[in-house]
Amino acid sequence: MTATRLAHGGNIDRQKPITFTWNGRVMTGFAGDTVASALLANGVRIIGRSFKYHRPRGIMAAGADEPNALVDLTHGVRHEPNARATTVLLEDGMQISVIQGWPNVDWDIFGVLDLFHRFLPAGFYYKSFFKPNWGFYENAIRRMAGLGRAKTSADRRKFDARVDHCDVLIIGGGMAGICAARAAISAGLNTILVEDRPHLGGRLNWCGRVIDGMPADQWAQQIASDLNCRVLTNAVAFGYYDHNLIGVMETVQTSDPDCGDARLWQIRARHVVLATGAFERPLLFADNDRPGVMLADAALCYVRHYGVLVGDRIVIATNNDSGYESAIGLAQAGAEVTVVDIRPIAGGIQQRAEMVGVRVLPSARVIKAIGRTAVTAVDIRTNRGSHIRIDADILASSGGWSPAVHLFSQSGGKLRWDDGTLTFVPDQSPQAVRVIGAANGTFDPAASMSEAIAAINAIAPEKVSWSLPALSQTEKSVAIEALWQDPDIIGRQWVDFQNDVTFKDIALAASENYVSVEHLKRYTTLGMATDQGKTSNVIGLAIMAQLTGREIPAVGTTTFRPPFVPVSLGAMAGSRFGPLHSPLHQLPAHQSHQKLGAEFREYGGWWRPAFYPRNSEDAFATIQREAKAVRAGVGLLDASSLGKIAVRGKDAAEFLNLIYYNELAKLKTGRLRYCFLLRETGVVYDDGVVARLADDHYLLSPSSSHTKGVLDQLELWHQTEYPSMQVSFHNLTSAYATISIAGPQSRTLLARMESGIDLSDQALPHMSLTHGTMMGHKVQLARVSFTGERAYELTMPAGQGRTFWEHLMNLGQDLGITPIGIESLSLLRAEKGYILIGTDTDGLTLPVDLGMAGPLTAKKVDFVGKRSLLTPDAMRPDRRQLIGLRPTDDQFVPAVGSHAILQVDGTRRSIGWITSSAFSPHLNHTICLAMIEGGRGLVEANAHVTIFDRGKTTTARAVEACFFDQQGVRLNG
Amino acid sequence: MRYSAFNLIRHGLGNPLGWGPAWKPASLKPSYDAIIIGGGGHGLASAYYLAKNHGIRRVAVLERGWIGGGNTGRNTTIVRSNYFFGESARLYDHALKLYEGLSEDLNYNIMLSQRGVINIAHSEHEMELMTRSVNAMLLNGIDVELLDRKQLLAEVPLANDAPDARFPLHGGFVQRRGGVARHDAVAWGYARAASQLGVDIIQNCEVTGFIRDQNRITGLETTHGRVSAGVFGLAVAGHSSVMAAKAGFDLPLQSYALQAMVSEPLKPILHNVVMSGRTHAYVSQSDKGELVFGAGLDLYPSYAQRGNLPTAQEIIAGLLEIFPAFRRLKMLRQWAGIVDVCWDYSPIIGPAPVDGLYLNCGWGTGGFKAIPAGGWLLAHLLAHGKHDPLSAPFDLTRFQTGALIDEAAGAGIAH
Numbered sequence A: 001m002t003a004t005r006l007a008h009g010g011n012i013d014r015q016k017p018i019t020f021t022w023n024g025r026v027m028t029g030f031a032g033d034t035v036a037s038a039l040l041a042n043g044v045r046i047i048g049r050s051f052k053y054h055r056p057r058g059i060m061a062a063g064a065d066e067p068n069a070l071v072d073l074t075h076g077v078r079h080e081p082n083a084r085a086t087t088v089l090l091e092d093g094m095q096i097s098v099i100q101g102w103p104n105v106d107w108d109i110f111g112v113l114d115l116f117h118r119f120l121p122a123g124f125y126y127k128s129f130f131k132p133n134w135g136f137y138e139n140a141i142r143r144m145a146g147l148g149r150a151k152t153s154a155d156r157r158k159f160d161a162r163v164d165h166c167d168v169l170i171i172g173g174g175m176a177g178i179c180a181a182r183a184a185i186s187a188g189l190n191t192i193l194v195e196d197r198p199h200l201g202g203r204l205n206w207c208g209r210v211i212d213g214m215p216a217d218q219w220a221q222q223i224a225s226d227l228n229c230r231v232l233t234n235a236v237a238f239g240y241y242d243h244n245l246i247g248v249m250e251t252v253q254t255s256d257p258d259c260g261d262a263r264l265w266q267i268r269a270r271h272v273v274l275a276t277g278a279f280e281r282p283l284l285f286a287d288n289d290r291p292g293v294m295l296a297d298a299a300l301c302y303v304r305h306y307g308v309l310v311g312d313r314i315v316i317a318t319n320n321d322s323g324y325e326s327a328i329g330l331a332q333a334g335a336e337v338t339v340v341d342i343r344p345i346a347g348g349i350q351q352r353a354e355m356v357g358v359r360v361l362p363s364a365r366v367i368k369a370i371g372r373t374a375v376t377a378v379d380i381r382t383n384r385g386s387h388i389r390i391d392a393d394i395l396a397s398s399g400g401w402s403p404a405v406h407l408f409s410q411s412g413g414k415l416r417w418d419d420g421t422l423t424f425v426p427d428q429s430p431q432a433v434r435v436i437g438a439a440n441g442t443f444d445p446a447a448s449m450s451e452a453i454a455a456i457n458a459i460a461p462e463k464v465s466w467s468l469p470a471l472s473q474t475e476k477s478v479a480i481e482a483l484w485q486d487p488d489i490i491g492r493q494w495v496d497f498q499n500d501v502t503f504k505d506i507a508l509a510a511s512e513n514y515v516s517v518e519h520l521k522r523y524t525t526l527g528m529a530t531d532q533g534k535t536s537n538v539i540g541l542a543i544m545a546q547l548t549g550r551e552i553p554a555v556g557t558t559t560f561r562p563p564f565v566p567v568s569l570g571a572m573a574g575s576r577f578g579p580l581h582s583p584l585h586q587l588p589a590h591q592s593h594q595k596l597g598a599e600f601r602e603y604g605g606w607w608r609p610a611f612y613p614r615n616s617e618d619a620f621a622t623i624q625r626e627a628k629a630v631r632a633g634v635g636l637l638d639a640s641s642l643g644k645i646a647v648r649g650k651d652a653a654e655f656l657n658l659i660y661y662n663e664l665a666k667l668k669t670g671r672l673r674y675c676f677l678l679r680e681t682g683v684v685y686d687d688g689v690v691a692r693l694a695d696d697h698y699l700l701s702p703s704s705s706h707t708k709g710v711l712d713q714l715e716l717w718h719q720t721e722y723p724s725m726q727v728s729f730h731n732l733t734s735a736y737a738t739i740s741i742a743g744p745q746s747r748t749l750l751a752r753m754e755s756g757i758d759l760s761d762q763a764l765p766h767m768s769l770t771h772g773t774m775m776g777h778k779v780q781l782a783r784v785s786f787t788g789e790r791a792y793e794l795t796m797p798a799g800q801g802r803t804f805w806e807h808l809m810n811l812g813q814d815l816g817i818t819p820i821g822i823e824s825l826s827l828l829r830a831e832k833g834y835i836l837i838g839t840d841t842d843g844l845t846l847p848v849d850l851g852m853a854g855p856l857t858a859k860k861v862d863f864v865g866k867r868s869l870l871t872p873d874a875m876r877p878d879r880r881q882l883i884g885l886r887p888t889d890d891q892f893v894p895a896v897g898s899h900a901i902l903q904v905d906g907t908r909r910s911i912g913w914i915t916s917s918a919f920s921p922h923l924n925h926t927i928c929l930a931m932i933e934g935g936r937g938l939v940e941a942n943a944h945v946t947i948f949d950r951g952k953t954t955t956a957r958a959v960e961a962c963f964f965d966q967q968g969v970r971l972n973g
Numbered sequence B: 001m002r003y004s005a006f007n008l009i010r011h012g013l014g015n016p017l018g019w020g021p022a023w024k025p026a027s028l029k030p031s032y033d034a035i036i037i038g039g040g041g042h043g044l045a046s047a048y049y050l051a052k053n054h055g056i057r058r059v060a061v062l063e064r065g066w067i068g069g070g071n072t073g074r075n076t077t078i079v080r081s082n083y084f085f086g087e088s089a090r091l092y093d094h095a096l097k098l099y100e101g102l103s104e105d106l107n108y109n110i111m112l113s114q115r116g117v118i119n120i121a122h123s124e125h126e127m128e129l130m131t132r133s134v135n136a137m138l139l140n141g142i143d144v145e146l147l148d149r150k151q152l153l154a155e156v157p158l159a160n161d162a163p164d165a166r167f168p169l170h171g172g173f174v175q176r177r178g179g180v181a182r183h184d185a186v187a188w189g190y191a192r193a194a195s196q197l198g199v200d201i202i203q204n205c206e207v208t209g210f211i212r213d214q215n216r217i218t219g220l221e222t223t224h225g226r227v228s229a230g231v232f233g234l235a236v237a238g239h240s241s242v243m244a245a246k247a248g249f250d251l252p253l254q255s256y257a258l259q260a261m262v263s264e265p266l267k268p269i270l271h272n273v274v275m276s277g278r279t280h281a282y283v284s285q286s287d288k289g290e291l292v293f294g295a296g297l298d299l300y301p302s303y304a305q306r307g308n309l310p311t312a313q314e315i316i317a318g319l320l321e322i323f324p325a326f327r328r329l330k331m332l333r334q335w336a337g338i339v340d341v342c343w344d345y346s347p348i349i350g351p352a353p354v355d356g357l358y359l360n361c362g363w364g365t366g367g368f369k370a371i372p373a374g375g376w377l378l379a380h381l382l383a384h385g386k387h388d389p390l391s392a393p394f395d396l397t398r399f400q401t402g403a404l405i406d407e408a409a410g411a412g413i414a415h
């Protein structure tokens, strides 16, 4: 009645028992078992409940095509809510349980849904549940749906990833694949072979053939042990991407709780050979989803490969010769086997089957499986048309084979219908891929071996020097006969088991005009389950063709999408997790800032001091203190993250003049200019200082977070629009450290550095730069200010950043030197009305909105964005413009993001928003920067505006955007 | 046959196959009053509203493949109207309001699930930008709330709050009327309702060329032969610039592959739609239990409807950084659609530079949520030859006038 473990045989190690639990019950299996084979050997029949009707289900297949056997798997820290029992290798201590079924899988209360199946046809939810609205029903339906229950705790395991390349990547280690690998090695190709099972050999492991005078499984192991190439087992090629990039997911068996259980390989192959085999199709009959109904080849696999005989009395329904192979294997293992063949005669194999005691019913059909929680008998219509019932505990079926064309299809390959084998086979692909063996619809072993050799010969510069092994003689075969759905069969017939799609559902789709493949799939959910329709796609298509009077190819083929089997998300992301997900840049003087007690925050990918609190100072007090220190004496800011892009070449000046908004060709050597880089829309993308170091040499300092973006823009324009210009770009950002020294005492401090650089205002005026040597290192000194104070930017090799920083800090003790963070800098520059890109500007801000109209009229040559600056909208007087706001309540700091509003006819309309807002310690009142419609007009009119923040309103006065030292005398102070 | 629970039971007991075609199979007639090119959501909705709002029923929708097979059937189905600029807010809120009554209107359950759309802020700066957005939306009458860190965690308990989280949680904002809807149902529901009003829906019919009389389009070349009509609507998303070239004009669009993926089905684990502007990752859980997620565009312009592995990895890494519990889960399916991205990430609705042709394109990564409005407004243009006030700001001429509506600046991502 139930499956039994045989005393001998199978690729399992009976010396190594493995203990695991099933729904809490302790069971044993052996090393080499899958979860499925172990469960079968322990007599488990009902493995789960179906998705929609909660019908009891058993194991149906022995590989990736399994639709039913999804289980919850816990093993140490590893947890898989929907593990496929047929592909997970059993390990000691695994806790396995059902994912559906309450109170338990044998008695599932929701099984009652099956009684209402008439009212729940495909797409029933499209026709109901919308009064009063879907939300009214949805939560209840959601709770019913879903498969496994995921854990909610964070998974902190480490996943790694590998990248590799080769001449030929062979996917699938069955007979065709290992022959191809052997041939490729002999032809001197750099070869990788991947196989998703733990052993090479594929069906050779259970087909019972003889090759080179030895059992096929032994032959396979012998070849495998001798393959002088990289062989990845337990590794499934799941995705075929552009330019022959293949994603492979390797299962990692590990006891390390910190280590993930899968590893992603990205393999770029000059050639790909697909030897992915084929999936057996089931036959349809009434109640073909009962536990005990399975695929014929799976039954054979269990007995020969795992030593598990799935039943005592087995009926095999078939329409082709391969059902007999299973019959022979099962009969040899001691089962009583009846083959029910729809064809009047089978091939020579029939005789062999009968010799081992198999009973054959020709021209007969299985019409129904009897038994609710397990098959107990089979109803058959005989060749005479009479109905008989045979007792049976397993009903296996073979409806022919569908090549595993998934990867081929993903490669962009087109499929062709082959009437001989009743399958879709690979046709043309735009990529360098060849398909061999069963994956190519070549089911004859000798022919598929030759295909393997031919495929390698076609791509190898040297000829293959490996001769084909001798195969045992195979009998004459008789072709498969089409049987998709027998219209005489009444009762529910499942096509997609996991999603509970029956023949009736397809008929409904056909009658409602959901006749294209994709509509069929989507309307009925056929093939959309976690097995992705490996057993159901072709049948579904064929039935649709039958129902709509079309040929199968006229219905179309589904496009297969990656992944071939579900793959671990953790492994897909690889090491990119936590700190390694877009790693933060650290400043060269990071440790100095740590010592100073800096509070760090991320600014555009850099981990920078936000401020340096002293003792118990809060953020506000710290920022105010730092800002005051700069205006009173001298502050030190680590500005190393500021971009440094060297632009060199004969055409550097001309190129930059095209790219930048500001005039740069006329910039004198040794001078700096504050510039905007625009998008084609005229919008300010970045601002920064550009220095000219020589005629053909500029240095750009984009804002920290835009360095890469600016570099990309430069390359884009150069490579796509001006490739003939002689100019090149080098990102030097991380090669140098930059310390910004700001405040009235900055020059005094610098003078103590004993560089010999002339620091006088004549020699080094504002917006100029010079070079020299300090502390034995070459440095660049630029006079530039973002605070409104006299300020310098000192740039030195990155490795010296810390030494310089600490040295400067020491030198400045008596000057009240203060390290300052980004937050006080932000306050200081706001007092001056200096903008921060992305804070004070947005995706619509033009230079004129920021008050920089000069270059547009003055610059004679064309530049990026110019056209957009001349549109009517760009010249509207009521554009949003950058202005200052002074809240009426001096001490109240409105939230950044508050809007300014107008009340028109009782409705409130936004006229802009506050972009920066802070309390100024120097002015002793709040200052705001804002982008306001017609803002400059409001400033001139000294107007008041209403400020709105989430329902609350206050008022402020429109003022100039510069609050402090409007004449700019301190720059030279 | 009307769809209702009552009829489901009746058919269950009687003739389960008696519903009749959802939309009638039709073949191309020689001429129509109006033809819509592209049987995605926007095209089908346009046909429906032409018939329903304007009484124009001699209408055909020509679809190259199967209806809804473009981006409409590939998208991650987020609907929301939390847009920054008033022009957008009004457009998308019109769509959302229509969505709210659409199942009843079409007599087809489009499964509008208003689970709330939450955007996470990972820094103070992002909080400031969100404050700006939230205020803009409140002033435009959109239902949004700013969330502080605690409120955010209460809404999205699985979000990564570990001390070493790469993207710390600072807060966020929510639009409670936002959510998801069933994409196929939107296409099929419009198709069925349009078909009932007399619209011909013609599949496997590719438009291959335009027939012109001077500056006027008078007919089309199709794989089913020639056809003429009074006016034409173009709603072909990622292929808009290809079709525009055939009609003799350029569009400021670039076509990119946008990927999405789903996990295996799970019992409910995520209630809202959640987006993170930092990783661009966004995710929701479908009623079937799959986590549906995506992020940014693939790197280079393309017409290949498949995604690349490196981008997929980045998308996944972005999701897992926000939801580390999902690292144990598996990806079930990955796919891509070709999205038509405009310079300013806003759609183009309005007359084409040639007479008789009207555009509905440029929806880019976010046009599913707009389908009812896009259809409504294109229908208006086709019927009257001029804009409804809602669509006027989205006219193609904005690229001449410079009056762009750059939502990427306002909202960050635009799914």
Ligand SMILES: Cc1cc2nc3c(=O)[nH]c(=O)nc-3n(C[C@H](O)[C@H](O)[C@H](O)COP(=O)(O)OP(=O)(O)OC[C@H]3O[C@@H](n4cnc5c(N)ncnc54)[C@H](O)[C@@H]3O)c2cc1C
Binding pocket: B037, B038, B039, B040, B041, B042, B043, B062, B063, B064, B065, B066, B067, B068, B069, B070, B071, B072, B073, B074, B075, B076, B077, B078, B079, B205, B206, B207, B208, B235, B236, B237, B238, B239, B243, B258, B259, B260, B294, B335, B336, B337, B338, B339, B360, B361, B363, B364, B365, B366, B367, B368, B369, B370, B415
């Ligand atoms: C992965 C992904 C995720 C997305 N997520 C979201 C989201 O969460 N929320 C959201 O609002 N939006 C989202 N979008 C965007 C949204 O899907 C689209 O903006 C929207 O579906 C566009 O609808 P449409 O009708 O214009 O285009 P489509 O649905 O693409 O329809 C265009 C149709 O035109 C047909 N066609 C093309 N050329 C011809 C021709 N020559 N002749 C005849 N027919 C032709 C095509 O076959 C296609 O069916 C996403 C898009 C993608 C790809």
